[in-house]
Structure formats: structure tokens, C-alpha cells
Amino acid sequence: MTQTGDTPDMVPEPREPPVTHRRGRFSLVWLVPGIAVLIGVSMLVHAWLSSGPEITVTFHTATGLEAGKTPVKYKDVTVGAVSAIALSADGAQVIVTLSLVKSALSLTREDTRFWVVRPRIGIGGVSGIDTLFSGAYIAVDTGTAQQTSTAFTGLETPPTVIGGMPGRSFTLHTDDLGSLDIGSPVYYRRIQVGRVAAYRLDVDGKSVGVEVFIDAPYDRFVTADTRFWNASGVDVSIGADGFKLKTQSVATIVAGGIAFATPESSQSEAASGSTSFVLAKDQATAMAPPDGPSQFVQLRFDQSLRGLTVGAPVEFSGLNIGQVISRDLDYDQNQHHFSSLVGIVVYPQRLGRVLEKLRMPAGDAEQRSAEFLRGMVEHGLRAEARSGNLLTGQLFISLEFVSDAPKVTFDVSARPLTLPTVNGSFDRLQEQVANIVAKVERLPLDAIGRHVDMALVDLDKTFLQVNSRVLPETARTLLQAGQTFGAAKDLLADDAPLQQKLGQTLQDVQRTARSLRVLTDLLGTHPESLLLGRPDDPAPAVPGSHKPVPAQEPLR
Amino acid sequence: MSLPPRARQLGVVGCHACGLVCEDKLDETGHADCPRCGAALHRRRPDSLARAGAFLLAGMIFYIPANMLPVMYTSLLGSGSDNTILRGVVEFWKAGSYGIALVIFTASVAVPCTKFLVLGLLLATCRRRSRWARRERARLYRLVEFVGYWSMLDVLVVAIVAALVKFQALSDIEPRLGILFFGMVVILTMLSALSFDPRLIWDGDDTNR
Known part of the structure; x- marks a missing residue:
């Protein structure tokens, strides 16, 4: 740039142009921004290479979470942090964006679970005390799926079962959850051996699947024959041997719980992890022998069935062999008559050994039952709604052989099977009493009363007369009669x-x-x-x- | 517009170090030392624009990580967090400490940015030998030199606080990588300002050297 000696006409004699030191020379000072760029680029590359996946987790609330601060921990190792917290489009959810480190890539499996660890105080205990001072953090439990995902739904409560814990999960099916909750204890011989890990409504919405996790080594006590029952609350029973109160632990009274046992006679091997069990209502139900197949039978009653509830027992010779499962009203258009349809299920297995002695006709199950029932009906088997408790008026269904029952034809092909009925004894008694009462009501009691009253007045007058006149005469007559008898006695x-x-x-x-x-x-x-x-x-x-x-x- | 005569025109050159004015023999020898203090004599600082530009560019590059990376890690009762400069400003402002927020903002954001702009402007105009607003540009240069003394405020704060607050689990403050880059930014901008020869402002097109 700098030009030196470019005016040759001003110089008396030409001389060599001076050496310019700076021309074309690369200034070392440019190394400084070069190094700066290098450092910047290397940091960028490092950050790019070490940056892990960025995922979003949906929570109901962001309580305790702070963007840029809240760490993400797996096995208490920080594997990332919350980078952003935003509301979902509809404002109902909180979308938390997590920046994970590169080594946490394996944590982004599809079934990985995220939850917020914050101090919790519940009946089952206290957890997350350490977060009182350090603040909440997001905990991760990796899943097992092969697919990875970038969007997750966070758990609102910490899972009770963390991956890698020794033990096994089992699924229990029940009609309703009762007082069970996630974390409810599972007892075996009154020792807590596990807890409820999850529950969900079955797809058809008709039952609840409860997933329980049994810790090792207790999980080997769960065999194919094991019975589970709901040990929630207090079981009070008053029997011939006195008053009994049973419960598993104080915690179960409040928080609910599950107990299980295996019948002594069972020889089964330990059940596999995916086995499904039925969660019974109580221990007695759970330990009862299996009911076997059930048979639905329909009953038609002409009488009122007030006091018959769904679940009422069905008894045969005093043995509980089933229960009422439905009650409907039916209407006969021709006779303008209402009747009650009662659906019952009968468990033939409950008859026990009797079943072996009964001759069963051949055919498929339904056909066999129909044929069998036809024979029984011919011998007088009838259903009857009986009063189980005179005070409350609770009814139950009794299947009895009625000797003087009118003959009926049993339709073998009808589905569902319909068993003929007779009116209950108590009901008949009621009817008779009602008839008598009706007759009594029809009596002209007022008129009778008046007549009786008048008659009594007359009678009173008559008695007066009798007292005043007849009685003295009578006395005299008697005296004479005495004398006459005396004479007769002398004669005889x-x-x-x-x-x-x-x-x-x-x-x-x-x-x-x-x-x-x-x-x-x-x-x-x-x-x-x-x-x-x-x-x-x-x-x-x-x-x-x-x-x-x-x-x-x-x-x- | 009459300008005073140039040193080049008078055939003299001033020493950078001691200010001694001596005869300009640079054209003949290519290199000369100050007869009084022995420092190398230059008509202008050598490669002034290139050096200032390079340092400025490096400083601007380092300013990016200085702001992106956390400068300080504070932990209070176990809950620790990394703080970048701007987040610290925002938090102080939110907490109501407007004064502190303004000081930090001025020292960490306003001053470096002002330096970048001013130096960039000076370098650009001097390269184009512009005659525009020379006095004002000279004043800007003095301003840059003046605020340069205070540019290390952030670094000092972090250094002092990190040294003072060491209460283990209760409370702890540690410097983070960002503050190193911030210090580099300050140093590089100061170097840039030092390398810049303010006389270049007055080297207009109307003069030959």
C-alpha cells in the first residue's frame, strides 16, 4: 500500500527501491481471530457431539419445575435438564422440554417413564424428602421397548416399581378397584412382599386390571394356584364362635391392600411373570374351591319380589349354589299382567360329590343342563322366592322339590333355560292373611256393633226383670223341688x-x-x-x- | 479547510514511547530507533488497522460463548444453578435489584457492544480514509480508551465472590467457563483499542504520506 520512491523525476539519481517489509507479508496478528474461531468452532462441535436428544414430556402441572434449572436424574445421576416449560396448545397440559446428555440416548425408549420427584407425604410413607431443599427433579426409569420416542407423557405419581428391581409383576382382575391405589401393599402371611404398581380399566370397561409387583424372593410363592384377595378395611363377622375382627395391618384399613395365599394342597410351580389372577373380594371367597362353569337360568315370578336383590343367594336344600344376577320386569300384553324375570347363575360344581352320582345325559353343556333340568322339573323341582330375613324382608331363591306342584312342561329348547316357579310359602301366608283381612274388612262391623249394643241394652232390662221377679220365684220353686226330691229319696x-x-x-x-x-x-x-x-x-x-x-x- | 502541516511533510517522526521528535530517516533506512529511548520509530503504528481488526474480530467471536456459557455457578442449600450473564441481569431485575441489574448490564453488555461498534466504525472509516466527522470519531476513541479500564468489572466480581463465598453445602459460588471468554473479550478489545492508531483518523485522502 505504502508507496515509497515512486517519484523518480524528483530524485537526482536513481537508486534501488527500498525493501518494503510489509508487502505481501501475512500479519501474524490474524492468528488471534483464527484461534478464536477455532476455539469457537471446537466448542460448537463439542456441544453438537455431546448434545443428547431433546425430548418433551407432558405433565399436568409444572409444580417445582424450572426451565434451565431442574435436573433430570436416572438412578440419581444427572442425565439432563429441563430446557423449556410451555403450555400445550389447549392449555390443559404442561409440555416440559428436556435436554438430555448424549449418554442418555438409551433412556428415550418408547416406554420410558418420567415423573417429578417432589416431597410427598401419604399413608404409605414419606418420599422425596431430599427434594425439600434441593428442589424438585425429574426422575427417569428406562423402558425395554426397541423404538425410541421424543414425546412422552409424564407420570403424576412416582411409579412403585423401577426397572431392574428383582421381582415379578402379576396382573389381577377385579370388578372394581375398591380402596386400592398405586403403592398399596401386598401381603403374604401378613408380611409386606410387594405393592400395587399400576391399575387400568380393561378395554371393555367391565373390569379393572391391577398390576402388582412382588419383590424377590417372595415372588416364588406365587403359583398358578395362588389366590389373591382384597385385604382392604376391616372384616367383622359374628358367628357361633363369637365376634371376630380381621384386618391385615392398620395401613390397609386406610389405604387398602392385597393379600395372597396358596392352598396348602397346591403342588403348582411358581407362576410366570405374566400370569393373570382374579382378585377376590375377601379371603373366604378367594380360598373357596373354584366354582367351575356356571349355568344361567331364568325364572318368572308372578308375585312381587320386593326384597330380592342382585347378588342374593340361590340355595338348593340349604346349599348355596349360585346367585341372582339380574331382575327385570316383563309384561304380558294378552293378559295385561306384569311379571318379574329373575336371572340366576347356578354353579353345578358346588353340589360336590352329588354331581358324580347324578346321571348326566349326553350332549353339549347347554343341552345336557336342559335335559338334566327337565328330569328334575318332572320330579317337582321348582324355584321359589323365600324370605331369608323376616325383619328386613330380604328374599333369596330356593330350588326345592315341591311334591304337590302342578305339572308343567319344561321347554328343553328354550334359551335361556327357564325353570318353573311356585309362589313362596311366606308369600302364600301373606296372601291368606290378606284375604282374611279383606273379609274382616267387608264385615258390617258398625251395624253389628249397633245391634250388639241394642241387644245388650235389652239384655240389661231383661236381667233387671229376672233379678226382681224371676229370681224369687225360682228360689221358691227350687225349695219346693228340694222337698219333692227329699220325698222321692225316701221312697227310693x-x-x-x-x-x-x-x-x-x-x-x-x-x-x-x-x-x-x-x-x-x-x-x-x-x-x-x-x-x-x-x-x-x-x-x-x-x-x-x-x-x-x-x-x-x-x-x- | 486548512490543516496544520503533517510530520511527514516536515520530515520528522515522533517516538511512540517517549514522544521525542526526530528526523524522518525511515525512507532511507527502512528501520530506525529513537535516539533517546531506543524504541523503534514508526510514522504510524505498524499494521494498525489489521491488528486492531484482528483483535476486534477475535473479541467479537469470544463474546458469543461468553454470553452463551454460564459464568457463575451458585448453590444455595443444595439447589445449585448455572447463571449466564443475561439471565443474571434478568433475575436481578425481576427480584427488584434494578441498580445491580443495570450495573451488570452496563458492564457486561452495553460496554463491550459499544466497544465493538466504535472500534468497528473507526476501523472501517480509517480504511476508507474517510473525512467524515473526524473530531467525533476522535472523541469516540477516547471514550473507548476510558471505558476500557472498567471492562473487567464482571470478571472481578466473579473472582471476588467465588473466593469469598465458600460455605460448602450451605452456599457456594464457582466460576464457570463463560467468565474466561468474557475476560478474553475484554483483553482482546483492549488490545484492539491499543493497536489502533488514532492518528489514522486524520489521514485523509487530501494528504499524502
Whole structure:
């Protein structure tokens, strides 16, 4: 740039142009920004290479989370941080963006779970105390899926089962969750051996699947025969042996819990991790022998079934063999008559050994049941709604053989099977009482009352008359009658003259009769004596008798 | 516009170090030392524009990580956090400490940016030998030199606080990488300002050297 010696005409003699040191020379000072660029680029490359995945997690609330501060921890190792917190488009959720380190790439599996660790105080215990001072952090539990994801839904409560814990998960099916919750304990012989890990409604919405996690080594006590039951709350029972109160632990009273046991006789191997079990309502139900297949039977009652509830027992000879599962009203258009349809399920297995002795007709299960029931109905099997408790009016269904039941035809092909019914005994009694009451009501009680009243007034008057007039007369009459009886008594006495005379008279009559008989005998044997007189040969004398009598006939 | 005569025109050159004016023999020898202090004599600082430009560019590059990276790690009762300069400003402002926020903002953002702009402007205009607003540009240069003394304020604050606050678990403050880059920015801008020869402002097109 700098030009030196470029005016040759001003210089008297030419000379060599001076050496310019700076021309074309690269200034070392440019190394400084070069190094700066290098440092910057290297940092950028380093950040680029070490930057892990960026993922979003959706939470209901961002309580305790701070963008740029809240760390993400896996096994208490910081693997990233919250880089941004934003509301979702509809404002219902909080979308938390997490920047993870590169080594945390394996944590972005599809089923990886994220939750916020903050201090929690619950019935099951206290957790997250360390976050009181350090602030909340987001915890990660990696999943097992092969696919990775960048968007996750965070858990609102910490999972009870962290991946890699020794033990196994089992699924229990139940009608309703009861008081169970995530973290509810699972007991085996009153030792806590696990907890409820998750629950969800089944796809059809008809039952709840509860996932329990049993810690090792207790998980081997879960066999295919193991029964689970809901140990929540208090079980109070009053029986012949007194008052019993059963519970697992105080915590279960409040927080709920599950217990399990295996029948003593079971020989099953330990169940595999994915086995499903049924969660029974209580221990008795759980440990009861399996019911086996059930048979649905429909009953049609003409009577009112007030007091019959779904779940009421179905008994056969006092044995509970099923329960009522539905109650409906039916209407007969022709007869303008309402009747009750009761659906029951019967577990034939509950009959036990009897079942082996009964001859079962061949055919498929439904057909067999129908044929079997037809035979029973022919022998008088009828369903009856009976009162189980006179005070509350609770009804149950009783299957009984009624000897004088009217004959009915059992439709074998009808589905569902319909069993004939008879009106319950108590119900009949009620009807009779009602009839009597109706009759009583029809009686003209008022009129009768009036009549009775009038009659009583008359009667009163009559009694007055009787008292004033009739009674004195009567007294006199009685006196006279007494005298008359006295006289009669005198006449009839043993030593009365009349008696004595009567006796003598009778003796005379007796004698006369005897004489007369002798005469007739004589005439009978010797009719000629009437003309010839008495024969000479005397009749054989009778001892003790001084009169001749016929030989063969003793006198009396 | 009458300008005073140039040293070149008078055939003299001033020493950078001691200010002695001596005869300009540079054209003949190419190199000369000050007869009094022995420092190398130059008509202008050598490669002034290039050096100032290079240092300025490096400073601007370093200013990016200085702002992106955390400069300080503060931990209070176990909850630690990294703080960048701008976030610190925002937090102080939110907390109501407007004074501190303004001081930090001035020292860390306003001053470096002003230096970048001013030096960049000076370098650009001097390269084009512009005659525009020479006095004002000279005043800007003096301003840059003046604020340069205070540019290390952030670095000093971090250094002092990090040395003072050491209470283990209770409270702890540590410097982070960002402050190193910030210090580099300050140093490089100062070097840039030093390398710049303010006389170049007055070297207009109307003069030959």
C-alpha cells in the first residue's frame, strides 16, 4: 500500500527501491481471530457431539419445575435438564422440554417413564424428602421397548416399581378397584412382599386390571394356584364362635391392600411373570374351591319380589349354589299382567360329590343342563322366592322339590333355560292373611256393633226383670223341688216299704213263672197228662230244688 | 479547510514511547530507533488497522460463548444453578435489584457492544480514509480508551465472590467457563483499542504520506 520512491523525476539519481517489509507479508496478528474461531468452532462441535436428544414430556402441572434449572436424574445421576416449560396448545397440559446428555440416548425408549420427584407425604410413607431443599427433579426409569420416542407423557405419581428391581409383576382382575391405589401393599402371611404398581380399566370397561409387583424372593410363592384377595378395611363377622375382627395391618384399613395365599394342597410351580389372577373380594371367597362353569337360568315370578336383590343367594336344600344376577320386569300384553324375570347363575360344581352320582345325559353343556333340568322339573323341582330375613324382608331363591306342584312342561329348547316357579310359602301366608283381612274388612262391623249394643241394652232390662221377679220365684220353686226330691229319696231308699213290697212282689212273680214253666214242661213231655193226669214216674230230682224241673235245664 | 502541516511533510517522526521528535530517516533506512529511548520509530503504528481488526474480530467471536456459557455457578442449600450473564441481569431485575441489574448490564453488555461498534466504525472509516466527522470519531476513541479500564468489572466480581463465598453445602459460588471468554473479550478489545492508531483518523485522502 505504502508507496515509497515512486517519484523518480524528483530524485537526482536513481537508486534501488527500498525493501518494503510489509508487502505481501501475512500479519501474524490474524492468528488471534483464527484461534478464536477455532476455539469457537471446537466448542460448537463439542456441544453438537455431546448434545443428547431433546425430548418433551407432558405433565399436568409444572409444580417445582424450572426451565434451565431442574435436573433430570436416572438412578440419581444427572442425565439432563429441563430446557423449556410451555403450555400445550389447549392449555390443559404442561409440555416440559428436556435436554438430555448424549449418554442418555438409551433412556428415550418408547416406554420410558418420567415423573417429578417432589416431597410427598401419604399413608404409605414419606418420599422425596431430599427434594425439600434441593428442589424438585425429574426422575427417569428406562423402558425395554426397541423404538425410541421424543414425546412422552409424564407420570403424576412416582411409579412403585423401577426397572431392574428383582421381582415379578402379576396382573389381577377385579370388578372394581375398591380402596386400592398405586403403592398399596401386598401381603403374604401378613408380611409386606410387594405393592400395587399400576391399575387400568380393561378395554371393555367391565373390569379393572391391577398390576402388582412382588419383590424377590417372595415372588416364588406365587403359583398358578395362588389366590389373591382384597385385604382392604376391616372384616367383622359374628358367628357361633363369637365376634371376630380381621384386618391385615392398620395401613390397609386406610389405604387398602392385597393379600395372597396358596392352598396348602397346591403342588403348582411358581407362576410366570405374566400370569393373570382374579382378585377376590375377601379371603373366604378367594380360598373357596373354584366354582367351575356356571349355568344361567331364568325364572318368572308372578308375585312381587320386593326384597330380592342382585347378588342374593340361590340355595338348593340349604346349599348355596349360585346367585341372582339380574331382575327385570316383563309384561304380558294378552293378559295385561306384569311379571318379574329373575336371572340366576347356578354353579353345578358346588353340589360336590352329588354331581358324580347324578346321571348326566349326553350332549353339549347347554343341552345336557336342559335335559338334566327337565328330569328334575318332572320330579317337582321348582324355584321359589323365600324370605331369608323376616325383619328386613330380604328374599333369596330356593330350588326345592315341591311334591304337590302342578305339572308343567319344561321347554328343553328354550334359551335361556327357564325353570318353573311356585309362589313362596311366606308369600302364600301373606296372601291368606290378606284375604282374611279383606273379609274382616267387608264385615258390617258398625251395624253389628249397633245391634250388639241394642241387644245388650235389652239384655240389661231383661236381667233387671229376672233379678226382681224371676229370681224369687225360682228360689221358691227350687225349695219346693228340694222337698219333692227329699220325698222321692225316701221312697227310693233301700229300707223303704215300697222297695220291700216290690221285692216280695217280684219274688212271687218269679215263683209263678217257675210253676208255669214246670207246667209247660210237663205238658211238653206228657201231653196226655192233660187228660190222664200226672204220670207216676217222677222226674229226676234236681239237687237243691224241691220242685220237679226238666232234667237238662238248670234254673236260675 | 486548512490543516496544520503533517510530520511527514516536515520530515520528522515522533517516538511512540517517549514522544521525542526526530528526523524522518525511515525512507532511507527502512528501520530506525529513537535516539533517546531506543524504541523503534514508526510514522504510524505498524499494521494498525489489521491488528486492531484482528483483535476486534477475535473479541467479537469470544463474546458469543461468553454470553452463551454460564459464568457463575451458585448453590444455595443444595439447589445449585448455572447463571449466564443475561439471565443474571434478568433475575436481578425481576427480584427488584434494578441498580445491580443495570450495573451488570452496563458492564457486561452495553460496554463491550459499544466497544465493538466504535472500534468497528473507526476501523472501517480509517480504511476508507474517510473525512467524515473526524473530531467525533476522535472523541469516540477516547471514550473507548476510558471505558476500557472498567471492562473487567464482571470478571472481578466473579473472582471476588467465588473466593469469598465458600460455605460448602450451605452456599457456594464457582466460576464457570463463560467468565474466561468474557475476560478474553475484554483483553482482546483492549488490545484492539491499543493497536489502533488514532492518528489514522486524520489521514485523509487530501494528504499524502
